[in-house]
Amino acid sequence: MRQVIALGGGGFSMEPDNPLLDLYILHQSGKTTPKICFIPTASGDSDNYIARFYSFFEKQNCKASHLSLFKPQTRDLQSYLLEKDIIYVGGGNTKNMLVLWKEWGIDTILQTAWEQGIVLAGVSAGSICWFEEGVTDSYGGKLEQINCLGFLSGSNCPHYDGETNRRPSYQQLVGKGEMKAGIATDDGVALHFINQELREIVSSRPNAKAYNVYLDKTVKELELDVRYLGQAD
Numbered sequence: 001m002r003q004v005i006a007l008g009g010g011g012f013s014m015e016p017d018n019p020l021l022d023l024y025i026l027h028q029s030g031k032t033t034p035k036i037c038f039i040p041t042a043s044g045d046s047d048n049y050i051a052r053f054y055s056f057f058e059k060q061n062c063k064a065s066h067l068s069l070f071k072p073q074t075r076d077l078q079s080y081l082l083e084k085d086i087i088y089v090g091g092g093n094t095k096n097m098l099v100l101w102k103e104w105g106i107d108t109i110l111q112t113a114w115e116q117g118i119v120l121a122g123v124s125a126g127s128i129c130w131f132e133e134g135v136t137d138s139y140g141g142k143l144e145q146i147n148c149l150g151f152l153s154g155s156n157c158p159h160y161d162g163e164t165n166r167r168p169s170y171q172q173l174v175g176k177g178e179m180k181a182g183i184a185t186d187d188g189v190a191l192h193f194i195n196q197e198l199r200e201i202v203s204s205r206p207n208a209k210a211y212n213v214y215l216d217k218t219v220k221e222l223e224l225d226v227r228y229l230g231q232a233d
Contacts, residue, residue, distance in 0.1 A: 001117055001194050001195060002114050002115060002117065002151075002193075002194070002195050002196065003028060003114075003117070003119045003120065003192070003193065003194055004114070004119075004120045004121070004130045004151060004152060004191075004192075004193040005024070005025050005028065005119065005120070005121040005122075005190050005191070005192050005193075006121075006122065006126075006127035006128075006130055006131075006152075006156060006158075006185070006190065006191045006193070007021055007121070007122065007123040007124070007126070007127050007158070007185075007189070007190045008123075008124075008127060008157075008158035008159060008160060008162075008184070008185025008186055008187060008188070008189045008190070008191075008210070009123065009124060009158055009159050009162050009185070009186070009187025009188060009189075010123065010187055010188040010189070010190070010204050010205070011123045012052055012053060012055075012056035012057070013049065013052055013053075013090065013091065013123060014123070014187065015188065015204060016052065016055075016056065018188075018204050018205075019056070019060075020202075020203075020204035020229040020230055021188070021190050021202070021203075021204045021229070022056065022057070022060075023060070024190065024202055024229060025086060025088065025119065025121045025190075026060060026061075026062055026086070028086075028119050028192070029085040029086050029119050031085050032061070033061055033062055033063060034062045034063070034085040034086055035062070035063045035065070035083065035084045035085045035086070036057060036062050036063070036064055036065070036084065036085065036086040036087075036088055037064075037065045037066060037067055037080075037081060037084040037086070037087050037088065038050065038053040038057075038064070038065070038066040038067070038088050038089075038090060039066070039067050039087060039088070039089045039090065039106075039122075039126075040053070040066060040068075040090040040092070041069050041089075041090075041092075041096075041097045041100050041101065041106075042089070042090055042091055042092025042093050042094060042096065042097035042124075042125040042126070043090055043091065043092035043093075044070070044092065044093075044096075045068050045069070045070045045071070046092075049090055050066055053066060053088075053090075054066075065084070067080065067081065069100050069104055069106070077104065077105070077106065077109060078105075078109050078112070081106075081109050081110075081113055081118075082109070082112065082113055082116065082118070084113075084118060085118060085119065086118065086119040086120075086121060087110065087113055087118055087119070087120050087121070088121045088122060088126070089120075089121070089122030089123075089125070089126030089129060090122065090123065090124075090125070090126055091122075091123050091124030091125045091126055092124075092125050093125065093138045094125040094128060094129060094134060094136045094138045094146055094148070095136065095138035095139065095146060096138065097125055097129065098129065098146075098148065098149075107149055110149070111149070111151065114151055120151075123158070124158050124159065125138075127156055127158045127185070127191075128146070128148055128155075128156045128157075128158060129148050129149055130148065130149055130151045130152050130156075130193075131148050131149075131150070131151075131152045131153070131154060131155055131156040131182065132147070132148060132150045132152070132153055132154060132155065132180060133145055133146065133147060133148060133154070133155040133156075133179050133180055133182070134146050134148050134155060134156050134157070134158075135155070135156075135157040135158075135166065135169060135170050135173065135179070142165075142169065143165055143166065143169035143170075143173075144173075145173055145178055145179045151196070152193055152196060153180075153196065154180050154181055154182040154183065155174070155179045155180045155181065155182030155183075156182050156183055156184075156185070156191075157170040157182065157183075157184040157185070157213070158184075158185055158187075159186075159187055160184040160185055160186045160187075160209075160210075160211070161186040161187060161208070161209070162186065162187040166184075167184070170184055170213060171213060171219045171221070172219075174213050174214065174215055174219055175215055175218070175219040177215065181212070181213060181214035181215060182212075182213060182214075183198075183210060183211065183212060183213070183224070184210065184211045184213050184221075185201075185210045186203075186205075186208040186209050186210065187205070187208065188203050188204045188205035188208040189201060189202070189203045189205075189208045189209065189210050189226060190202050190203070191210065200227060201224055201225065201226045201227065202226065202227050202228075202229050203226050203227070203228050203229065204228075204229055204230070205228070206228045206230065208226065208228075209223055209224075209226060210223075210224045210226055211223055211224060212224060
């Protein structure tokens with residue numbers, strides 16, 4: 001199975017006391033003790049970000065590691081990544097991340113990992129990167145369209161409820177035809193794709209939502225079914 005789990009926001013970096021999404025990701029590997037590798041390129045390999053990753057995942061029943069492109073652990077990046085069960089991409093500057101990935105061949109390695117059944121996951125920049133297009137603030141100033149890896153069709157907008165300008169900017173880009181139709185996700189929502197089909201939408205917050213955003217003469221927003229991973233009140 002080719003799996004992608006795209007978080008609009010949440011996970012260990014945004015919800016350190018709410019493990020629901022990250023535990024969901026670990027479960028999808030089907031392994032008793034999955035090997036999970038964090039790629040923090042978009043944050044410039046932030047030491048604090050990496051430390052928070054280990055702080056959470058080393059307490060779980062898994063084997064945690066990370067890949068640095070600023071201080072590479074090995075010259076054989078392909079072998080290093082392809083022996084993992086889960087690859088988890090962090091947030092930050094999507095443009096810089098994609099440029100570095102191409103230079104180092106990480107984009108090609110990730111496609112191989114995906115095709116081999118390694119679970120690909122990520123938040124924010126680590127969410128939009130799997131789609132054809134995403135909404136990014138990587139260029140500074142306003143939110144803009146960015147071309148991504150294209151493993152999944154259409155576009156993606158994270159932080160739909162978490163940042164004031166996300167919703168109107170995404171709708172404007174789709175409405176003007178500057179972006180393809182796609183899926184917007186609130187913070188705390190994850191899209192789970194299997195073989196390029198959206199199989200399930202889950203959340204760590206009881207009221208978090210996801211939407212299909214598309215152009216039909218005017219921009220339309222269709223709310224999608226989301227399954228809350230916690231206990232219902």
